[in-house]
Amino acid sequence: MYWESVGDFLAMGGYGLYVWTSYIVTALCMVWEILALWRRRAAVVAEQRSML
Amino acid sequence: MGINWLKYSAPQAFYPLAGKLIPWFSVVAALAVAAGLYIGLLVAPTDFQQGESYRIIFVHVPAAWMSMFLYVVMALWAAFGMGLNARLSFMMAQAIAPTGAMFTFLALLTGAMWGKPTWGAWWVWDARLTSELILLFQYAGVMLLRTSIDDLRRADRASGVFALVGVVNIPIIYFSVKWWNTLHQGASVSMTAAPKMAATMLTAMLLMTFGFWMYSVAVILARSRCVILEREQLLSWNKPASMPDAVEVR
Amino acid sequence: MTRPGMWDALCGVVRRDLLLAMRRRSDAAMPVFFLVIVASLFPLGVGPEPAVLRTIGPGVLWVAALLACLLSLGRVFTADYLDGVLEQMVLIAQPLPVLVVGKVFAHWVIAGVPVVLLSPLLGLQFGLDGEAVAVLALSLLLGTPTLSMIGAIGAALVLGVRGSGLLVALLVLPLYVPVLIFGAGAVASSLAGVGAEANLSLLGACLVLSLFFAPWATAAALRIALE
Numbered sequence: 387m388y389w390e391s392v393g394d395f396l397a398m399g400g401y402g403l404y405v406w407t408s409y410i411v412t413a414l415c416m417v418w419e420i421l422a423l424w425r426r427r428a429a430v431v432a433e434q435r436s437m438l
Numbered sequence: 439m440g441i442n443w444l445k446y447s448a449p450q451a452f453y454p455l456a457g458k459l460i461p462w463f464s465v466v467a468a469l470a471v472a473a474g475l476y477i478g479l480l481v482a483p484t485d486f487q488q489g490e491s492y493r494i495i496f497v498h499v500p501a502a503w504m505s506m507f508l509y510v511v512m513a514l515w516a517a518f519g520m521g522l523n524a525r526l527s528f529m530m531a532q533a534i535a536p537t538g539a540m541f542t543f544l545a546l547l548t549g550a551m552w553g554k555p556t557w558g559a560w561w562v563w564d565a566r567l568t569s570e571l572i573l574l575f576q577y578a579g580v581m582l583l584r585t586s587i588d589d590l591r592r593a594d595r596a597s598g599v600f601a602l603v604g605v606v607n608i609p610i611i612y613f614s615v616k617w618w619n620t621l622h623q624g625a626s627v628s629m630t631a632a633p634k635m636a637a638t639m640l641t642a643m644l645l646m647t648f649g650f651w652m653y654s655v656a657v658i659l660a661r662s663r664c665v666i667l668e669r670e671q672l673l674s675w676n677k678p679a680s681m682p683d684a685v686e687v688r
Numbered sequence: 689m690t691r692p693g694m695w696d697a698l699c700g701v702v703r704r705d706l707l708l709a710m711r712r713r714s715d716a717a718m719p720v721f722f723l724v725i726v727a728s729l730f731p732l733g734v735g736p737e738p739a740v741l742r743t744i745g746p747g748v749l750w751v752a753a754l755l756a757c758l759l760s761l762g763r764v765f766t767a768d769y770l771d772g773v774l775e776q777m778v779l780i781a782q783p784l785p786v787l788v789v790g791k792v793f794a795h796w797v798i799a800g801v802p803v804v805l806l807s808p809l810l811g812l813q814f815g816l817d818g819e820a821v822a823v824l825a826l827s828l829l830l831g832t833p834t835l836s837m838i839g840a841i842g843a844a845l846v847l848g849v850r851g852s853g854l855l856v857a858l859l860v861l862p863l864y865v866p867v868l869i870f871g872a873g874a875v876a877s878s879l880a881g882v883g884a885e886a887n888l889s890l891l892g893a894c895l896v897l898s899l900f901f902a903p904w905a906t907a908a909a910l911r912i913a914l915e
Contacts, residue, residue, distance in 0.1 A: 387480055388481055388482065388484075389480065395479075398490040399491075401489060404494065405491060405494055409497060411547060415540055415543070415544055416653065419536075419537065426661075427660070427667070431667070572862045575862045576862055579855075579862070586851060586852075591915065592915065595912040596845050599841075599912065600859060603905055604862070604863075607863055607866075610866050611862070611865055613866075614866040614869045614870065615865075617870075617890075618869045622876075
């Protein structure tokens with residue numbers, strides 16, 4: 387483990403804002419993409435079920 | 439092994455295959471990203487020149503590589519579609535574009551996040567970032583062209599032609615912006631000054647890239663299933679004997 | 689395919705398009721008016737200081753020329769598409785890329801040449817010296833045909849699509865970036881005293897490349913649009 391404490395880890399040597407924004411936005415985008423796909427699939431299946 | 443791969447070129451056969459593959463790729467992606475994050479954020483040492491801000495490369499570089507890799511793959515699928523007249527190929531190209539565009543956006547955003555502490559500016563007009571920006575416009579063009587054209591066949595081919603033209607454009611843009619930077623001496627900051635990589639840094643970066651790649655495959659397979667359902671309308675409550683290829687509702 | 693046949697077809701296409709443009713002269717003159725207006729807007733927005741204008745001049749004039757070409761792309765294929773002539777062109781025995789070259793050449797004569805001819809005046813408006821003005825005109829002479837060729841690909845892709853005006857801009861502007869860089873770069877180099885040969889050669893290379901590949905891509909796009 388490179389870090390001395392959780393505080394150091396979060397601060398990222400003073401660059402915490404930039405580093406964590408990058409990681410969090412990346413994670414959010416990926417989660418959003420997965421959720422959007424889940425919704426898209428549900429919508430298509432529901433629409434085609436109603437046509438059967 | 440005797441698998442008839444050609445049968446999977448039909449959308450109704452590819453659909454269940456994709457469904458079976460998604461969980462595997464998702465698990466591998468999660469493991470690779472977790473390992474990459476562990477090594478990159480918790481184990482790798484700090485960089486001598488850039489301090490902790492260099493850790494952004496563990497998302498920036500994988501996102502940038504995926505954005506370009508996915509664009510080329512998308513163009514290849516479009517070329518296959520036009521050459522073989524195979525609609526599943528076009529569906530794959532259609533499924534790739536949104537994920538590629540997302541990674542391009544992330545590459546730009548994380549690039550700005552990295553640039554601000556390192557170079558003092560949110561945006562620099564270096565060749566790599568500018569090429570990523572143009573790539574984003576090209577992804578947008580491919581997707582908008584598809585949604586603007588109602589006829590599916592024409593939409594497939596038109597966005598395919600544009601994707602292929604764009605593949606040629608990106609290297610030209612890269613070269614021309616590099617050239618432009620050498621002319622305008624002031625703007626000679628370069629995002630290519632990556633830190634000298636310790637072994638742990640390189641490992642983390644490769645793990646993250648691999649993880650993003652596996653994630654992309656899983657997401658694109660899932661989207662392609664949606665595209666197949668939307669375009670082919672395969673659902674049926676039970677498979678009548680006359681339609682052995684219909685997909686059962688799950 | 690007999691060579692004279694292709695050449696005659698090419699000339700025929702060029703002659704027809706030029707004739708049609710002559711009949712609607714005001715339509716054909718739009719790119720020129722647009723260029724002048726846009727080029728005049730920038731000093732009004734930025735201020736009349738000569739040093740500033742000289743710095744932004746090459747870029748502004750090139751962007752204005754590029755936008756003027758972009759706006760005129762609708763005229764390359766749309767009229768023929770709407771009245772069915774384009775379908776005939778696709779069906780006849782002449783190779784479609786040759787006919788495309790003819791149409792694009794006519795488009796360049798109508799939309800590009802006036803820009804080249806006007807550019808010295810606009811260059812003087814921005815305080816460019818004699819050599820820079822000459823380089824500007826030469827760079828536009830090499831660049832505007834390339835812009836027309838590349839633009840034709842976009843025009844063919846969006847034929848008959850709703851909202852095509854903005855869509856063609858999104859498609860074509862990323863493709864215009866290298867030409868813009870080399871064109872404005874040529875004039876900027878001349879102003880800086882460095883010499884414009886390198887940029888002008890690169891512009892020439894772009895022109896040759898586009899002459900080889902763009903007609904072929906445009907023909908493919910036309911066939912797709914007309915299927």
